[in-house]
Amino acid sequence: MTRRTPGRVRQLPDTRVARHCNREDDVLAHLIETPHTPLSAPLQAHLGECAGCRDLALVGSALRLDHATALAQVRVPSAGQVWWRAELRARQDAAARATRPITVASGLAAACLLGLLASVAGALAWWVRDWLQDQPLVHALLAPLAGPGTWTAHWSGNATPALAVGALLAVTLLAASAVLAAWREQ
Amino acid sequence: MTIARTALVATAPSADGTFVMREDEFRLLYDRTSRPLWVYLWRLTRDAHAADDLLQDTYYRFLRTPGRYESERHERNALYRIATTLVRDGLRRGHPVSEALPEDGAGGLAGASDAVHATADRTDVQRALARLRPRDRELLWLAYAEGSSHVEIAASLGLRTGSIKMLLSRARRRMADLLQRRVASPGEPGS
Ligand SMILES: [Zn+2]
Numbered sequence A: 001m002t003r004r005t006p007g008r009v010r011q012l013p014d015t016r017v018a019r020h021c022n023r024e025d026d027v028l029a030h031l032i033e034t035p036h037t038p039l040s041a042p043l044q045a046h047l048g049e050c051a052g053c054r055d056l057a058l059v060g061s062a063l064r065l066d067h068a069t070a071l072a073q074v075r076v077p078s079a080g081q082v083w084w085r086a087e088l089r090a091r092q093d094a095a096a097r098a099t100r101p102i103t104v105a106s107g108l109a110a111a112c113l114l115g116l117l118a119s120v121a122g123a124l125a126w127w128v129r130d131w132l133q134d135q136p137l138v139h140a141l142l143a144p145l146a147g148p149g150t151w152t153a154h155w156s157g158n159a160t161p162a163l164a165v166g167a168l169l170a171v172t173l174l175a176a177s178a179v180l181a182a183w184r185e186q
Numbered sequence B: 001m002t003i004a005r006t007a008l009v010a011t012a013p014s015a016d017g018t019f020v021m022r023e024d025e026f027r028l029l030y031d032r033t034s035r036p037l038w039v040y041l042w043r044l045t046r047d048a049h050a051a052d053d054l055l056q057d058t059y060y061r062f063l064r065t066p067g068r069y070e071s072e073r074h075e076r077n078a079l080y081r082i083a084t085t086l087v088r089d090g091l092r093r094g095h096p097v098s099e100a101l102p103e104d105g106a107g108g109l110a111g112a113s114d115a116v117h118a119t120a121d122r123t124d125v126q127r128a129l130a131r132l133r134p135r136d137r138e139l140l141w142l143a144y145a146e147g148s149s150h151v152e153i154a155a156s157l158g159l160r161t162g163s164i165k166m167l168l169s170r171a172r173r174r175m176a177d178l179l180q181r182r183v184a185s186p187g188e189p190g191s
Helices: A026-031 A041-051 A050-073 A079-133 A136-144 A152-185 B022-044 B048-064 B073-092 B120-131 B134-145 B150-157 B161-184
Strands: none
Touching: A026 A041, A041 A050, A050 A136, A050 B022, A050 B120, A050 B134, A050 B161, A079 A152, A079 B022, A079 B048, A136 B120, A152 B073, B022 B048, B022 B134, B048 B073, B073 B134, B073 B150, B120 B134, B120 B161, B134 B150, B134 B161
16 A cells, blocks of 8 residues: 655645645755656655646756756856956946046036127127117118117117026026936936 | 854955955856856846846946855855846846747857757747746746745845745746646647
């Protein structure tokens, strides 16, 4: 008479997948420790009646074999090669970190320069307007197009403050985008 | 019962402080871990070139990350954790590692002959693994191919130890289904 030692199978709500059997450890130990010896008769008999342990034996033995074969064939780079590449990358990372503040600074410098240019353009606009108002030739040329005095009044009344506000907006936007770009990079 | 093995893995930073260990210490770690780690990466990505790159990246990140390891197993778990995260990041960025299924003899090991992959059994395993969800692949590989304990699997995958048994059971069921379906399907060429 064969003595059978079936494992206690605990049925959990999901009956298809959630079976736990207390013989699983024995099956696993066999797969890992003595994969080339046949299963003991009691364990073999248990597999006949326990689907969970059958799955374990099937999946476990397939993966053990696959792993052993792959491990026997794998070629990895030498430790020296990996170390050398790691050193190279560390140097590149360090260089990238060192240049990051420069990138931020150049972004801010560009924003400042553009702001300065916009201010100069604003100041020049005043000067150009004054100069143009003193030119009789310009008056003579533009008078038939816009009516007398209209163009200079328009310029001095609206355009210069609009230019200044535009310049201020541009500087703010540029500074914000420079800061954003620097933050993203980091 | 548990023997405290604190500072068993005693390493000193490299001379310039760039890495957390010296080159001679790294060589020992690498010789111990690189081959199974490469196979793990290859099985998760099914791409030998990706496995090469990820192996390099894994060790680089490990070398740059300060950590205290109580044992070589802890050190190994940390490496697998980094490797798993890198593979998952690759997946999130859209590297289609689970789209193309391996054909017979395809997706082989770097430098290995085609004959290695010719056996129907191994192809079945590859196909079944390819059809699994990434986490199921990770779990099954660590548990059965590598023989890791539930604690080690949890540490390597960033999961709770208590959840491993259930997750493994489900993953195993799915893979067994895939393997059995493959065996049961008649007239498969090459099988
Ligand atoms: Zn059982």
